Every structure is written in C-alpha cells, then in structure tokens.
Amino acid sequence: MKAGVLFSGGKDSSLAAVLLSRDYTVELNTFVFDSGRRLPAVEKAAMALGFPWxxxxFEExxxxxxxxxxxxxxxxNDAIQMVHRCALTELSGMYxxxxxxxRFDDRVPMLSRDEVQSLQDARQCSYIRPLLGFPRREINSxxxxxxxxxxxxxxxLENGDYEAEIRDEFRARGEDAGKYFPAFHEQSLVIGTISIHG
Amino acid sequence: MKAGVLFSGGKDSSLAAVLLSRDYTVELNTFVFDSGRRLPAVEKAAMALGFPWxxxxFEExxxxxxxxxxxxxxxxNDAIQMVHRCALTELSGMYxxxxxxxRFDDRVPMLSRDEVQSLQDARQCSYIRPLLGFPRREINSxxxxxxxxxxxxxxxLENGDYEAEIRDEFRARGEDAGKYFPAFHEQSLVIGTISIHG
Structure with missing residues (x-):
C-alpha cells in the first residue's frame, strides 16, 4: 500500500517516512506556495532517504x-495549522x-481528534502519524x-517547512517576520542516512 | 535498547510489539492479580510472536x-485505568x-498528556505507544x-486483559460481572504470525 508522507526534509518527517517504509511504499511530498520555488536541500534529503519525492x-x-x-x-500558529490542513486535504486527493x-508534544501543526476523524471520513483516507506515540527522547535516539x-x-537552515516561505513573503513586503515568529525555533535537515532498515 | 511491552495476547499489544521490534529488543510482560493464575493462551501468543515473555x-x-x-x-473504566497505571509504574522499575x-481511539486505558509526562519524569523512563498514530483501519490492515x-x-476468549480476572473475582463473590461491563466487548487473541519482519 502506497503512503504519501508530508516531507520537509527535517528530522521528524524523515523519521516518520523511515518507520512507515517498513509497512508501506512511501512517497515524499513537499508543498510550496510558489511553484517556482527551488528546494535543493530538501531534494538532497529526499534522495538520501531514497524515496520518490x-x-x-498549494492553490493560488x-x-x-x-x-x-x-x-x-x-x-x-493558526496560519501554520490552516496551511498544514490544506496540505493534508490536497494529499488525500492523491493517496x-x-x-x-x-509528534505527541507538538502544538502546531496538530489536528484534534475531531479534525482527524473528519479528514478521514470526508476524504475516505487513513491519516497516520507514526511518531505520535513516541516521546521526544526516543525520537531523537x-x-x-x-x-x-x-x-x-x-x-x-533551508528546509521545506512552510515557515521559510512565509518568512520570505514578509521580507518581500518589507516587513520583519521576526516579530511574529519565535526568536529561536530550531530546525533540522537530513543530509544522509545511516541505515534505512533498522 | 530493551523495551518492556505490556502484553495481553490480543491484537493491539501484539502488533505494538511487532512494530517496536524493528528498533528495540522487545520483551512481553503480562500482569496478573493472582500469582497462581495460568495463562496458557497468552503464553501461546507470546511463543507465536517469538519474544521473551x-x-x-501486581501487589497484594x-x-x-x-x-x-x-x-x-x-x-x-476508572478501575481499568488505575490498574493499567499500576502496570506501567511497575514496569518502569524493570525497563x-x-x-x-x-490506540488513538481508545478511551480506557489511556493516559493523559500530563500522566505520560509525569510517568516519564518520575520514573526516568520512555513510554512508547507505537499504535497511537495509526487509525483503526490501518491497525486492522x-x-x-x-x-x-x-x-x-x-x-x-481468554486473554491477558485485566478484565477477565476482574470478572472472575466478581463471579467468585457470587456477583454478576455482566452488570458492570459492556454487554459486547470484542476481544482478540493472537494464535500465530504471518511474517514478523514486514
């Protein structure tokens, strides 16, 4: 069974893809607002994982x-949540x-129980969050x-997180995105694999 | 890394053990109230899975x-929840x-976010719920x-669920357990494996 994974090139979505790949045929999917946007670092991460990307x-x-x-x-927060929901809804048309x-301790993006149910019912799909049951310590390990x-x-750090493109848009408008986003938001980018099959 | 899995012999705990076994050295653990209680069906399920059991x-x-x-x-519900918490706390002394x-749609037993955090902090352990992020349809598949x-x-159906032993205790007291437990509570028991490593 094929599974479409939302992929930023970061640690969490990469690990989710690796875990899921033991039982599903994984394909990575990265959403951009601007179809002209290049994501060389995310592409390299996808190639390192070895899954189709x-x-x-997104819609105009x-x-x-x-x-x-x-x-x-x-x-x-509300905007990131809304954008993530759009990505899942779009994806449900393809997979x-x-x-x-x-992860369990994520606050955003995080769908509520009702939103998960409603997505699955309305779009006749299964929505899997392979890391949801793992505490942060085990995810890092x-x-x-x-x-x-x-x-x-x-x-x-350029990954395929929605935040980067939103920050760029603020910059293009001559506005400082820093006043909206947390001062230090650690991101990660996968640059290689050690062993896909554990 | 060794992981101690709470094991009833049923579908969910068995699948959790199988998924976890790709990354951890799994040991199955079944709790009983009465040390003399025999669990031949659960033992067979554990043997079928091939993990130490x-x-x-539980304490007197x-x-x-x-x-x-x-x-x-x-x-x-409250009693099952309390008993499950005791099992996890006991297990955290060993693993x-x-x-x-x-699972995500379980109501009982289900630890709240605060209970999970408090268990992990107080007992210096990681508590993993491998199925938490999977919808029921995918778990069944x-x-x-x-x-x-x-x-x-x-x-x-005799599995290592706490309910069976609690029902027996009601019976031993001459009381009908049926008035407390839902009329139809479907249980499952693993009797073999198809392929441990997917």
Missing part, C-alpha cells in the same frame, strides 16, 4: 491568506494513506540511529 | 481495590523503555498482514 503547489492565494492571518493575530511527522542530521534556526 | 504479579490487594472501585462507580498497544488472530467476547 514530489513537489506540490494561500500564502496571502496565511500572511494576513499572522498579521491579524500576531502569531503564526488513500497520508502521513506526517507530527531513533533519528540518530537512522539519519545524519544538521540543526540550525529557520532563518539560516 | 514474563508474567508479573489491587484486585480488591479494582473491584471496590467498580462496585462504587458502577462502571469499570527504561515501556510500551503498550494503546497491519495486524492482518502480520498476525493470525481469533476474535470473540471477553466472556469466552
């Missing part, structure tokens, strides 16, 4: 909607099984056994 | 406490990594690919 483009206007939400609330790297990872801040 | 006995008096809670509330077959399972009701 697809870049998908979603970036503007996200920026407006952030400006209006002063925080990025019967969707997955992402959501598993990641270090399977993946070679570099860490850094969103501002200097 | 340990029978652990826990069965009485559970029965009293059920009589007082009229429902088994640094604990696991069980809790994975189980059917890895396990040979029989299904039935608690009243006629």
């Amino acid at each position: 697809h870049v998908r483009t 206007g979603l970036l503007e909607k996200a920026v407006t939400m952030i400006q209006s609330s002063g925080y990025p 019967h099984v969707l997955a992402d790297g959501t 598993l990641a270090s056994r399977h993946l070679r990872i570099v860490c850094g801040e969103t501002s200097n | 340990h029978v652990r006995t 008096g826990l069965l009485e406490k559970a029965v009293t809670m059920i009589q007082s509330s009229g429902y088994p 640094h990594v604990l696991a069980d077959g809790t 994975l189980a059917s690919r890895h396990l040979r399972i029989v299904c039935g009701e608690t009243s006629n």
Whole structure:
C-alpha cells in the first residue's frame, strides 16, 4: 500500500517516512506556495532517504491568506495549522494513506481528534502519524540511529517547512517576520542516512 | 535498547510489539492479580510472536481495590485505568523503555498528556505507544498482514486483559460481572504470525 508522507526534509518527517517504509511504499511530498520555488536541500534529503519525492503547489492565494492571518493575530500558529490542513486535504486527493511527522508534544501543526476523524471520513483516507506515540527522547535516539542530521534556526537552515516561505513573503513586503515568529525555533535537515532498515 | 511491552495476547499489544521490534529488543510482560493464575493462551501468543515473555504479579490487594472501585462507580473504566497505571509504574522499575498497544481511539486505558509526562519524569523512563498514530483501519490492515488472530467476547476468549480476572473475582463473590461491563466487548487473541519482519 502506497503512503504519501508530508516531507520537509527535517528530522521528524524523515523519521516518520523511515518507520512507515517498513509497512508501506512511501512517497515524499513537499508543498510550496510558489511553484517556482527551488528546494535543493530538501531534494538532497529526499534522495538520501531514497524515496520518490514530489513537489506540490498549494492553490493560488494561500500564502496571502496565511500572511494576513499572522498579521491579524500576531502569531503564526493558526496560519501554520490552516496551511498544514490544506496540505493534508490536497494529499488525500492523491493517496488513500497520508502521513506526517507530527509528534505527541507538538502544538502546531496538530489536528484534534475531531479534525482527524473528519479528514478521514470526508476524504475516505487513513491519516497516520507514526511518531505520535513516541516521546521526544526516543525520537531523537531513533533519528540518530537512522539519519545524519544538521540543526540550525529557520532563518539560516533551508528546509521545506512552510515557515521559510512565509518568512520570505514578509521580507518581500518589507516587513520583519521576526516579530511574529519565535526568536529561536530550531530546525533540522537530513543530509544522509545511516541505515534505512533498522 | 530493551523495551518492556505490556502484553495481553490480543491484537493491539501484539502488533505494538511487532512494530517496536524493528528498533528495540522487545520483551512481553503480562500482569496478573493472582500469582497462581495460568495463562496458557497468552503464553501461546507470546511463543507465536517469538519474544521473551514474563508474567508479573501486581501487589497484594489491587484486585480488591479494582473491584471496590467498580462496585462504587458502577462502571469499570476508572478501575481499568488505575490498574493499567499500576502496570506501567511497575514496569518502569524493570525497563527504561515501556510500551503498550494503546490506540488513538481508545478511551480506557489511556493516559493523559500530563500522566505520560509525569510517568516519564518520575520514573526516568520512555513510554512508547507505537499504535497511537495509526487509525483503526490501518491497525486492522497491519495486524492482518502480520498476525493470525481469533476474535470473540471477553466472556469466552481468554486473554491477558485485566478484565477477565476482574470478572472472575466478581463471579467468585457470587456477583454478576455482566452488570458492570459492556454487554459486547470484542476481544482478540493472537494464535500465530504471518511474517514478523514486514
């Protein structure tokens, strides 16, 4: 059975893909707002994992909607959540099984129980979060056994997280994204694998 | 790394053990109230899975406490939850990594986010729920690919679920357990494997 995994190139979505690949035929999917956006680092991460990788483009206007939400609330959470829901909904049109790297202690993006149920019922799909039941310590331990990872801040580490493109849009508008996003938000990027099959 | 899995012989805890065994050295653990209780069906399930199996006995008096809670509330939920917490706490004295077959849509036993955090902090352990991020449909599909399972009701299927021993205690007291437990509670028992390593 094929599973479409939402993939940023970071530790969590990469580990989710690796774990899922023992039971499903994994395909990686990275969503961008701008179809012209290049993601060389994410592409390298996908190649390191060895799974097929697809870049998908959100519908027109979603970036503007996200920026407006952030400006209006002063925080990025609701916008990131909304964008993530859109990615899952889009993906459910392409796969019967969707997955992402959501962890138990993530606050955003995180679908509620009702949202999960409603996504699955409305779109006739299964939504799997392979890391949901793992505490952070075990995720780090598993990641270090399977993946070679570099860490850094969103501002200097280019992965396929929605945040990077939203930050760029603020910059293009001459606005400082720093006032909306947390000062230090550690990101990770996979640069190689140690052993896909543990 | 060794992981101690709470094991009833049923579908969920068996599948959790199988999934976890790709990354951990799994040991199965079944808790009983009465150290003299025999669990031949659970032992067979453990042998079919091929992981070491340990029978652990709860501290004196826990069965009485559970029965009293059920009589007082009229429902088994709080008691099952309490007993499951005791099993996890006991297990955390033996393993640094604990696991069980809790699913996302389970109501009981289910530790809250705070209980999970507090268990892990207080006992310096990791508590993994490998199935938490899988919807029921995928669990059934994975189980059917890895396990040979029989299904039935608690009243006629003997697995290592706490419920069976609590029901027996009611019976021994001349009381009908049926008035406390749901009329039809489907249980499962693993009788073989199809392929441990998917």
